[in-house]
Amino acid sequence: MTTIHTRREQTVDKPIAYLRDQNSSHLDWLIELCRIPSVSTKSEHAGDVRRSVEWTLEKCRAAGLQAEIHETGGHPLVYAEWCQAGPDKPTYLAYGHVDVQPTGDLSLWDADPFEPTVRDEWLVARGAADDKGQVLLYIRAAQAWLQSEGRLPINLKLLIEAEEEIGSPNLEPFIRKHADLLACDGVLISDTGLARDGQPAITRGTRGMVYKEVFLKGPSHDLHSGQFGGAVVNPATALAEMIAGLHDADGRVTIPGFYEAADVPTQQDREQIAALGITDADLAANVGMKQLAEGEGGYTPHEMRSVRPVLDVNGITAGFQGEGANTIIPARASAKISMRLVPGQDGPAMSAAFDERIRQLCPPQLEMKIETHGSAANAYVTPADHPALLAATEALQAAFDQQPVYLREGGSLPILAMFREVLKAECILLGFASPTCNAHGPNERVRLPDLDRGAETVTRLLGLLGN
Numbered sequence: 001m002t003t004i005h006t007r008r009e010q011t012v013d014k015p016i017a018y019l020r021d022q023n024s025s026h027l028d029w030l031i032e033l034c035r036i037p038s039v040s041t042k043s044e045h046a047g048d049v050r051r052s053v054e055w056t057l058e059k060c061r062a063a064g065l066q067a068e069i070h071e072t073g074g075h076p077l078v079y080a081e082w083c084q085a086g087p088d089k090p091t092y093l094a095y096g097h098v099d100v101q102p103t104g105d106l107s108l109w110d111a112d113p114f115e116p117t118v119r120d121e122w123l124v125a126r127g128a129a130d131d132k133g134q135v136l137l138y139i140r141a142a143q144a145w146l147q148s149e150g151r152l153p154i155n156l157k158l159l160i161e162a163e164e165e166i167g168s169p170n171l172e173p174f175i176r177k178h179a180d181l182l183a184c185d186g187v188l189i190s191d192t193g194l195a196r197d198g199q200p201a202i203t204r205g206t207r208g209m210v211y212k213e214v215f216l217k218g219p220s221h222d223l224h225s226g227q228f229g230g231a232v233v234n235p236a237t238a239l240a241e242m243i244a245g246l247h248d249a250d251g252r253v254t255i256p257g258f259y260e261a262a263d264v265p266t267q268q269d270r271e272q273i274a275a276l277g278i279t280d281a282d283l284a285a286n287v288g289m290k291q292l293a294e295g296e297g298g299y300t301p302h303e304m305r306s307v308r309p310v311l312d313v314n315g316i317t318a319g320f321q322g323e324g325a326n327t328i329i330p331a332r333a334s335a336k337i338s339m340r341l342v343p344g345q346d347g348p349a350m351s352a353a354f355d356e357r358i359r360q361l362c363p364p365q366l367e368m369k370i371e372t373h374g375s376a377a378n379a380y381v382t383p384a385d386h387p388a389l390l391a392a393t394e395a396l397q398a399a400f401d402q403q404p405v406y407l408r409e410g411g412s413l414p415i416l417a418m419f420r421e422v423l424k425a426e427c428i429l430l431g432f433a434s435p436t437c438n439a440h441g442p443n444e445r446v447r448l449p450d451l452d453r454g455a456e457t458v459t460r461l462l463g464l465l466g467n
Contacts, residue, residue: 096135153466192431205381347376
């Protein structure tokens with residue numbers, strides 16, 4: 001074993017040395033890219049989104065990759081490759097995105113979101129963590145190998161899109177159309193995070209999601225609450241009762257069949273979550289709460305937010321919202337409700353079951369409309385024995401000098417199941433963003449030493465996969 005480890009370390013010496021020598025230049029890359037306000041959700045930034053894709057294209061080419069831009073019907077994307085390692089070497093596809101979220105309330109930022117600022121070891125800018133800093137890791141690693149060794153140890157393909165923050169509406173059609181071009185033995189993704197600052201992690205799974213919006217209609221117009229209170233069913237009150245009816249007194253979702261097919265977390269799953277060493281008090285403090293919810297009986301808060309299915313209200317609209325008082329019975333009320341699903345649960349089936357349950361809860365005096373946002377997405381878990389998962393574990397341990405932990409992400413990445421279906425390839429999620437990176441929020445930031453170790457991880461991983 002020692003001999004094998006030494007041989008592997010020797011093969012990566014030159015790329016790692018090159019990488020470390022280029023860290024300052026690579027920081028300049030990130031600053032340049034983060035200056036581009038590539039907000040994909042706003043049409044006025046369409047030119048900026050394209051500019052970020054064109055910038056990425058040029059960096060891929062400068063690194064030594066063959067690269068081209070593909071039009072999608074929406075924002076364009078970059079495809080790049082170096083596939084000269086030969087048919088006896090594996091082929092891996094790295095996926096990421098260069099579009100970003102809107103800035104939100106600018107008064108909450110300490111500086112211009114698109115004027116990157118280095119503070120101590122952190123770079124503050126929109127997109128620094130999600131996902132510009134992380135997607136550049138693969139270009140940095142490819143450059144390190146090609147410039148120091150003149151080759152890559154594997155066949156590498158990059159797919160870098162610019163619509164992830166709006167749900168990737170054109171990604172699936174592109175992948176289905178170009179499945180042969182994108183054929184690979186596995187998919188590498190860095191769009192997740194560390195367990196804690198400096199603590200490496202591999203995200204082994206994500207939850208699926210179904211997103212609903214429920215609209216209630218009562219009277220033809222808002223009514224005087226003094227004249228009609230008690231005589232007319234109030235849509236706002238009814239909506240509150242309906243929402244309350246989606247959980248029982250023990251915190252369990254009341255949708256029939258919701259738990260029947262859900263995989264029960266294994267003892268190993270629960271041990272890996274416990275091994276993170278994050279207490280309930282720490283978690284509550286991190287989110288500004290005095291204490292956490294009791295949730296579903298028999299499961300810890302950490303298990304509830306990663307390996308158990310949940311249902312949450314994401315927004316409610318009803319009645320008068322302005323300053324002061326307006327005594328009305330609102331004519332309309334609506335709520336946005338999401339379900340996070342675990343392996344075993346079928347997204348379309350859960351979508352239909354929700355519709356049936358909410359209809360049962362709706363008073364007959366009201367009209368109701370149910371709208372589904374996006375496609376129902378299933379959960380995803382990487383097989384524990386996948387060779388790239390094992391190689392990633394070794395690469396992380398070498399780069400961070402400590403054993404990585406395994407996470408089950410509570411959020412949803414529908415693309416994972418789609419990669420599995422269309423490309424027949426499993427996904428490895430290596431994240432290097434801090435748990436306090438404020439992705440999507442004000443003062444988004446990334447810790448530069450973690451990014452540099454991330455680049456070393458990817459560089460080592462390519463060498464291990466080649467072996």
